[in-house]
Amino acid sequence: MLSRLWIAALALVCVSAAETRTKNVILITADGLRWQDLFTGMDPLLRDKAGALKDSMWKDSAEERRLALMPFFWGKLASRGVVLGNVNKNSSVKVTNGLRVSYPGYSEILTGRSQDEAIHGNDKIQNPTQTVLEFVREKLKLQQKQVALFASWDTFRFIGEKQPGSIVINAGYQEATGSDRMRELSTLQFEALTPWDSVRHDYITLQMALHYLRKEKPRMIYISLGETDDWAHDRRYDRVLAAIQYFDTAIRRVFEFIDSSPSYRGKTSVVITSDHGRGSTLEDWNGHGAKVSGADQIWMAVFGPDTQAKGEVTNSTPVFQRDAAPTILKLLGLKPEEYAGVAGSPIPY
Numbered sequence: 267m268l269s270r271l272w273i274a275a276l277a278l279v280c281v282s283a284a285e286t287r288t289k290n291v292i293l294i295t296a297d298g299l300r301w302q303d304l305f306t307g308m309d310p311l312l313r314d315k316a317g318a319l320k321d322s323m324w325k326d327s328a329e330e331r332r333l334a335l336m337p338f339f340w341g342k343l344a345s346r347g348v349v350l351g352n353v354n355k356n357s358s359v360k361v362t363n364g365l366r367v368s369y370p371g372y373s374e375i376l377t378g379r380s381q382d383e384a385i386h387g388n389d390k391i392q393n394p395t396q397t398v399l400e401f402v403r404e405k406l407k408l409q410q411k412q413v414a415l416f417a418s419w420d421t422f423r424f425i426g427e428k429q430p431g432s433i434v435i436n437a438g439y440q441e442a443t444g445s446d447r448m449r450e451l452s453t454l455q456f457e458a459l460t461p462w463d464s465v466r467h468d469y470i471t472l473q474m475a476l477h478y479l480r481k482e483k484p485r486m487i488y489i490s491l492g493e494t495d496d497w498a499h500d501r502r503y504d505r506v507l508a509a510i511q512y513f514d515t516a517i518r519r520v521f522e523f524i525d526s527s528p529s530y531r532g533k534t535s536v537v538i539t540s541d542h543g544r545g546s547t548l549e550d551w552n553g554h555g556a557k558v559s560g561a562d563q564i565w566m567a568v569f570g571p572d573t574q575a576k577g578e579v580t581n582s583t584p585v586f587q588r589d590a591a592p593t594i595l596k597l598l599g600l601k602p603e604e605y606a607g608v609a610g611s612p613i614p615y
Contacts, residue, residue: 362380367387437468
C-alpha cells in the first residue's frame, strides 16, 4: 500500500515538473533592428551620421555604447533571461528564408518555417499558413479577443493570420473603436503622421497594445514596432538611434505592466526579436534583402518564468528565426510537433 502511495506521489511530481509556469506570451519585434546596434550601440562607422545623439551616445566600449542606447534592456532586463545573436561573441541567430525582407521574416517568426515559394516579398497577400497566433487560440480554446496583434506596418493585416478575423489585429493607419482611450489614439494616428503611408508612429502602436493588455488581458499579444526600419531606409541614422531608444522605452513599459499586474506577474514569457538584418558597411547599412551580406543575421531574446537567467549567451549553438514559434508553443505548455509543418525547434534555454 505504501509503495503505491509513493508511486502515485512521484507521478504527480513528474507531471508537475513537466508543466510550464507561463500562462501568457508577449511577442515584441523591432523591424530591421541590426544586431550590430543592439549589441554594440552606436556604430563607429556611422558616428558622423548620428546628429544630436553623436556625443551622448558615444562611449569607448561596445558595452558602454549599448547601455547608453538601451539602458533598460542592458541595464535591467538582459540578465533576467537569454539574449542571443552577438556575432562578435560567437552567438548566431539566422533567418532561413532567402528573401531577407519583412513579410517573409515576420511569417517565419509566426509560422516556424520559411515560405519562399508562396511569399515572394512584401506584397499584401494573406498568409498561406496558419500562424502560431491562430494555433495558440485554437489549442487553448480561446475567444478571439484573447489573441491580439498591434503593429505599426499595415501589411500585418495579412501576415498575422491565415483566416481573416481569427484574431484581433490593428495595424498601420487602421481605425480603432471601443473605449475612449482607444478612440483617442485612433484619432491621433491620423493627425500625427509619419513620412510613410504604410507605417504609423510606434507610439500609437505601443499605447494601443498597452491599453488592450490592461482592458482585455489577452493570453497572447504581438507588438510589432516599425520605425527602426523606415528611418534606416531613409538613411537617417540619427532617427534610427532615436527609434531604438524608443524601442527600449517600449520594452520597459511592457515589463512595468507585467510586474504590476497580478494577471501577468510571474506568469508571462516575453520573446523579442527582429524580422531581418541589414548591411554592415557605409554603403549598405541602410539596406537588406537577398543580395545584402549579413541581412540574414538577426537576434533573439527570451524572458519569463520558464527561461534560464543566463544573460547574453556566448559561444552558443546556432539558433534560427523559425525557432521563435516552437519556443512560444513550448513556453505555453503546448507541443510544437502538433503544429503542422513547423521546421524550427524551441531554443534550448
